[in-house]
Amino acid sequence: MSVEPRHRDLFDLSGRSALVTGAAGGIGAAVAAALAERGAAVLVTDIDGAAAAVTADKIVADGGRAASAALDVRDRAAAESAAAAAAELADGTLNIVVNNAGVTDPAMFGDTTEESVLRMLDIHLMGAFRCAKAALRYLPTDGTGRIINVTSSAGLVGTLGQINYSAAKSGIVGMTKSMARELARRQITVNALAPAAATPMTATIRTDPKFAEQMLNRIPMRRWAEPREVAGAFVFLASDAASFVTGQVLPVDGGLVM
Template sequence: MADHTRLFDLTGRSALVTGAAGGIGSAVAEAYAAAGATVLVTDVDGDAAASVAQRLRAAGGKADSAALDVRDRTAADAAVAQAAAHTDGTLHILVNNAGVTAPAMFADLEADSVRRLLDIHLMGAFHCAQAAVSALATDGTGRIINVTSSAGITGTLGQVNYSAAKAGIIGLTKSLARELARKNVLVNALAPLAATSMTETIRTDEKFAKTMLARIPLRRWAEPAEIAGAFVFLASDAASFITGQVLPVDGGMVM
C-alpha cells in the first residue's frame, strides 16, 4: 500500500515566503520547515524576519531570512536568488503573502491609500512572481501561491482599496496559471481568515466582531497555524493537478 503521508513531504525543496515576520506568513514558514523545505523568511522588517528564521532553525528546520519590500523589484530578484541558492539555483515554492490594510469608507478614501495597497498586494505579488519565473522548478514541483481574501471575492464594507487589490490577485493567479501550465508550474491562491494583527481591529470591536462571527458558520476565528496546512497542501505533491484555483480557508464564510 502506498504511503500517502509522503505526498506532503517537502524535503529537498526551497520556499520563499513574503510577509513572514508574523501572523499567517510566519505560520506558513514554520509549516514548510517542518515539512522539510528550506525556507527563506522575508519581510519588510528584516530583524523580525531574522527572528522567525532563527526560531525555525532552533526547532530543527532549515531557514534563513532577508529584508524584502515587495514593491522593490531589485530586492525581489535578490530574494529569489537567495532562496534558490539553497537548492542549486532552483526555487520550488513562492508564497506571496505580504500585505497591509488601511480601512476607510469610500467617501473618505484617499487615492494614495489605494495606490499603496495596490503596490504592496498586487504589484508586490507581480514583482515576486516575475522575479521567480525563470528560477521555478519545471518538474512538477514549482508552485506560486498567492494570498487573496474573501474581500477580493465578495467585497467588504470600508475596504474598497483592500478588496480591489485582493480581487486583482485573483485575476493575476488565474491568468498566470494558464501561462505557466506550459512550464509545469502550478499557480493557486488562498483566501484565509485568521486571528492576526491585520484582523485585530475587527476582532476587538464588539459590534464588528459580532457581525463578522455571524458570517462564519464555524463561529470562530482560526489561529494562523490552522491556515498553514492549506499552504502545505498546495505546495505538495498532493496538489499536483490543481492550478488556477482560489481556496477559501475561512470557516465556511465564502461558499
Template sequence: MPAASPTPTPGPSTSSFSLAGRSALVTGAGNGIGAAVAHAFARAGSAVLVTDVDKDAAAAVAAGIVTAGGRAGSAVLDVRDADAARAAAEQAADLGGGTLNIVVNNAGAIAPAMFDKMEPGQFERVVAIHLGGTFTVSQAALPFLPDDGTGRIINVTSAAGLVGTIGQVNYSAAKAGVLGVTKSLARELARRRITVNALAPLAATSMTANIRGNEKLAALTLARVPLGRWAEPAEIAASFVFFASDAASYITGQVLAVDGGTVM
C-alpha cells in the same frame, strides 16, 4: 466463480505532503500567517527564506526554524521593490541548490476608510503591496522555478476579493486583482508544469486586529462565519503545505477559501 475485483488505484500517501529537498520564499513572514507557513514548510522538509519589511521579525522567525531543526534564512523585502525581490529570489534559490520550488505571496497591508473619505494614497499603497507585490515577486522568482512539476506559486487573496467588503475598496480591489493574476498565470505557466493557486484565509492576525478589537465589528464578522470563530494562523498554514506538495500536483488556477465557511 465471481469476477475478481479490480486492483484499486493507490491514492496519495502521507509522503505526498512532504516538501523534502525543496526550497521556498515566503513574503510577509515576520508574523501571522506568513510566519506560520514558513514554520509549516520547514517541518515538511523545505528550506525557507523568511522575508518581511521588518528585518528583526524575519530573522527571529528564521532563527526559530533553525532552532527547531529546520533550514532557513531571512531577508528584508519590500515586495514593491523589484531589485530586492530579485535578490530574495536568488537567495531562496541558493538555499535549494540553485532552484526555488515554492513562492508564497503573502505580504499585505490595510488602510480602511469609507469610499468617500479614502485618499488616493491609501488606495494606491494597498494595491501596490498586494497586487503589485504579487506581480513583482512572482516575476522575480520565475527564472528560478523548475519545470519538473514541483514549481508552485501560492497567492493570498481574501473574501474581500471574492465578495467585497465595506470600508475597504482598496483592499477588495487588490485581492480581486490577485485572483486575476492567479488564474491568468496558471494558464500561462501550465506549459512549464508550474501550478498557481490562491488561498482566501480568515485568521486572528495583526491585519484583523482592528476588527477583533472592536466588539461590534467582531460580532458582525463572526456572524458571517458558520464555524463561529477565528482560525489560528497555524490552522491556515496546513492548506499552504497542501498546495505546495505533490498532493496538489494536478490543481492549478483554483481558490481555496480557508475561512470557516464564510464564502461558500
C-alpha cells in the same frame, strides 16, 4: 520504468526551497514554519528584516532549515535579490513562492483616498507580481514549481470599509488565474488562498465591537482561525498532493465564503 514507492509521502518537501513574504508573524510565520516542518528550506522575508530573522531562528531552533532577508515587495530589485537567495537554498532552484505580504488601510468609500488605493495595489497586487516574476527564472519545470498567492474574502465578495484592500485582493484572483493558464505548459501551478485568521492585520475587525459581532455572524464556525490552522492548506498546495491543482482559489475561512 521507475516505480514510485507505494507509501510515498505526498506532503514531503525535502530538498525543495521556498520563499515566503510577509513572514515575520501571523500567517506568514506559520506558513514558513509549516513548510520547514515538511522538509523545505525556507527564506523568511519581511519588510521588518529583524523580525524575519527571529522567525527564521525559531525554525532553525526547531530543527528546520531557514534563512531570512529584509524585503519590501514594492522594490523590484529587492524581490529579485530575495528570489536568488531563496534559490541558493536548493542549488539554484526555487520550488515554492508564497506571496503573503500585505497591509490594510480601512476607510469607508467616501473617505478613501486615491493614494491609499494605489498603495494597496502596489503592495498586494504588484508585490505579488514582482515576487512571482523574480522567481520565474528559478522555478523548475519538473512539476514541483508552485506559486501561492494570498487573497481574502474581501477580494471575493467585498468588505465594508475596505474598497482599497478589496480591489487589490480581487486583482490577485484575476492574476492568479491568468498566470495559472500561462504557466501550466511549464508544469508550474499557480493558486490562491483566502484565509481568515486571527492576526495583527485582522485585529481592527476582531476587536472593534461594532464589526466583531457582525463578522463572526458571517462565519458559520463562529470563530477566527489561528494562523497554524490555515498553514496546512499552504502545505497542501505546495506539495505533490496538489500537483494537478492550478488556477484555483481556496477559502480557508470557516465557511465565510461558500
